[in-house]
Amino acid sequence: xxxxxxxxxxxxxxxxxxxxxxxxxxxxxxxxxxxxxxxxxxxxxxxxxxxxxxxxxxxxxxxxxxxxxxxxxxxxxxxxxxxxxxxxxxxxxxxxxxxxxxxxxxxxxxxxxxxxxxxxxxxxxxxxxxxxxxxxxxxxxxxxxxxxxxxxxxxxxxxxxxxxxxxxxxxxxxxxxxxxxxxxxxxxxxxxxxxxxx
Amino acid sequence: xxxxxxxxxxxxxxxxxxxxxxxxxxxxxxxxxxxxxxxxxxxxxxxxxxxxxxxxxxxxxxxxxxxxxxxxxxxxxxxxxxxxxxxxxxxxxxxxxxxxxxxxxxxxxxxxxxxxxxxxxxxxxxxxxxxxxxxxxxxxxxxxxxxxxxxxxxxxxxxxxxxxxxxxxxxxxxxxxxxxxxxxxxxxxxxxxxxxxxxxxxxxxxxxxxxxxxxxxxxxxxxxxxxxxxxxxxxxxxxxxxxxxxxxxxxxxxxxxxxxxxxxxxxxxxxxxxxxxxxxxxxxxxxxxxxxxxxxxxxxxxxxxxxxxxxxxxxxxxxxxxxxxxxxxxxxxxxxxxxxxxxxxxxxxxxxxxxxxxxxxxxxxxxxxxxxxxxx
Numbered sequence: 127x128x129x130x131x132x133x134x135x136x137x138x139x140x141x142x143x144x145x146x147x148x149x150x151x152x153x154x155x156x157x158x159x160x161x162x163x164x165x166x167x168x169x170x171x172x173x174x175x176x177x178x179x180x181x182x183x184x185x186x187x188x189x190x191x192x193x194x195x196x197x198x199x200x201x202x203x204x205x206x207x208x209x210x211x212x213x214x215x216x217x218x219x220x221x222x223x224x225x226x227x228x229x230x231x232x233x234x235x236x237x238x239x240x241x242x243x244x245x246x247x248x249x250x251x252x253x254x255x256x257x258x259x260x261x262x263x264x265x266x267x268x269x270x271x272x273x274x275x276x277x278x279x280x281x282x283x284x285x286x287x288x289x290x291x292x293x294x295x296x297x298x299x300x301x302x303x304x305x306x307x308x309x310x311x312x313x314x315x316x317x318x319x320x321x322x323x324x
Numbered sequence: 325x326x327x328x329x330x331x332x333x334x335x336x337x338x339x340x341x342x343x344x345x346x347x348x349x350x351x352x353x354x355x356x357x358x359x360x361x362x363x364x365x366x367x368x369x370x371x372x373x374x375x376x377x378x379x380x381x382x383x384x385x386x387x388x389x390x391x392x393x394x395x396x397x398x399x400x401x402x403x404x405x406x407x408x409x410x411x412x413x414x415x416x417x418x419x420x421x422x423x424x425x426x427x428x429x430x431x432x433x434x435x436x437x438x439x440x441x442x443x444x445x446x447x448x449x450x451x452x453x454x455x456x457x458x459x460x461x462x463x464x465x466x467x468x469x470x471x472x473x474x475x476x477x478x479x480x481x482x483x484x485x486x487x488x489x490x491x492x493x494x495x496x497x498x499x500x501x502x503x504x505x506x507x508x509x510x511x512x513x514x515x516x517x518x519x520x521x522x523x524x525x526x527x528x529x530x531x532x533x534x535x536x537x538x539x540x541x542x543x544x545x546x547x548x549x550x551x552x553x554x555x556x557x558x559x560x561x562x563x564x565x566x567x568x569x570x571x572x573x574x575x576x577x578x579x580x581x582x583x584x585x586x587x588x589x590x591x592x593x594x595x596x597x598x599x600x601x602x603x604x605x606x607x608x609x610x611x612x613x614x615x616x617x618x619x620x621x622x623x624x625x626x627x628x629x630x631x632x633x634x635x636x637x638x639x640x641x642x643x644x645x646x647x648x649x650x651x652x653x654x655x656x657x658x659x660x661x662x663x664x665x666x667x668x669x670x671x672x673x674x675x676x677x678x679x680x681x682x683x684x685x686x687x688x689x690x691x692x693x694x695x696x697x698x699x700x
Binding site for chain 1 (some may be wrong): 377539540541552557558559560562577578579580581589628633634635636637640642656662665666670671685686
């Protein structure tokens with residue numbers, strides 16, 4: 127009940143006043159399954175990357191936080207290889223800091239901030255975390271490489287449009303492969319949950 | 325008295341009586357190799373208690389904050405000599421302290437007269453702001469398209485041999501070129517020239533700001549090269565315009581669902597050869613993407629402050645938000661059912677009969693919720 131009225135208002139706000147560098151929209155025909163994109167901030171290794179995320183809104187939302195996961199692979203100490211994010215506002219108290227005064231827009235903004243400022247003291251990926259702490263150069267190089275490989279939208283401003291076209295198609299194929307694989311591996315997890323359409 | 329005068333001469337050789345009654349002394353008191361002009365007026369009975377001391381502006385400045393001490397010394401000194409000794413001690417201490425805290429001395433008067441002449445050459449009508457110490461000057465300029473711009477100059481004491489630091493709102497680096505001496509006029513001219521060179525860039529962005537729905541930045545500054553333009557529902561395009569080549573294809577990112585974004589990307593790639601550097605940026609984007617940009621949606625900023633902070637609605641099954649956070653700075657309203665649902669799940673809340681004590685989800689302050697029995 128509360129979920130429906132909240133989502134209606136939130137989706138309207140996300141359309142008319144999206145947070146900087148963030149888009150979020152409703153997947154056709156699904157009330158509880160949203161998609162989002164975060165544009166990597168400049169001066170971070172995620173610059174110029176467009177990162178896809180899925181937002182699953184539980185029935186008890188906003189008493190429970192939405193489940194947010196990266197679909198685009200990202201090299202980050204607090205985000206694991208299946209896109210799960212280690213962030214306190216995504217979990218219920220007492221362990222987490224979710225509260226109904228937050229919403230999807232503020233969560234996505236928090237995730238964008240986590241991308242800018244990783245928290246290596248609460249790691250999900252131990253290797254990346256120690257690399258971030260002790261070998262920042264290597265971390266930045268790897269993160270940039272992943273961004274280029276999986277999240278870049280090479281579209282534009284090339285002298286030779288044909289060549290560009292080719293390249294971007296190639297990278298798109300790669301990217302969608304990766305995200306499909308991920309979706310596949312997680313589909314089973316989602317289908318178990320009751321999918322209520324109200 | 326003669327002996328007193330002798331010792332005064334020894335202590336302050338530059339301080340001399342100005343009349344036969346020795347009620348007026350004038351001259352200089354020396355401390356740390358510096359002479360300060362001073363004048364001492366004694367009453368008829370030559371009692372120091374009622375003496376008046378006149379100081380030069382400089383001395384006054386150094387001694388400001390020590391007036392109380394000096395007054396006290398004046399009361400306790402038996403004669404002028406002993407007071408002068410005290411005054412010198414205080415002055416030495418004051419000078420030492422000011423030296424530690426004070427920034428380098430102000431530039432000579434010529435600096436300021438030169439600066440005033442400089443401003444007069446430029447014209448006062450171009451000056452928007454000058455701070456009291458004449459170290460920050462703001463000038464205005466208008467480009468040939470009627471846009472207003474400002475430049476802030478931070479002058480250092482070595483001006484005009486050293487150019488001032490310039491703060492501008494431009495998308496490109498602005499450095500002042502100096503031949504031998506900088507003048508405000510030449511800086512202003514260089515600023516105008518820089519503005520002219522960016523005219524095409526601002527024309528392009530002004531058109532976008534005016535005719536499309538720019539999602540961010542909310543209030544673009546003149547230096548902002550990025551625009552996120554709404555294309556349709558939840559679809560937007562991020563363009564990064566090169567200020568030096570505003571009519572060339574900008575760097576673009578698309579945000580939104582694949583089924584809308586992918587066709588746009590493809591159009592961009594296949595139509596890029598149609599990009600016409602003679603046409604405007606917006607026109608080109610429209611042609612190449614084969615779309616019309618929607619204009620800004622009339623945002624009826626409805627007043628959310630009455631709605632429930634949890635379900636974001638006003639009416640929930642007919643109920644209206646009747647619980648309000650008691651903290652006056654918060655005052656967030658909630659439906660009783662929503663607040664109950666949130667608080668009951670929290671380990672930090674506790675319930676006593678039909679009252680729940682917990683924390684406001686907005687401000688964390690204590691909130692008490694009385695459940696009306698008929699509802700449950």
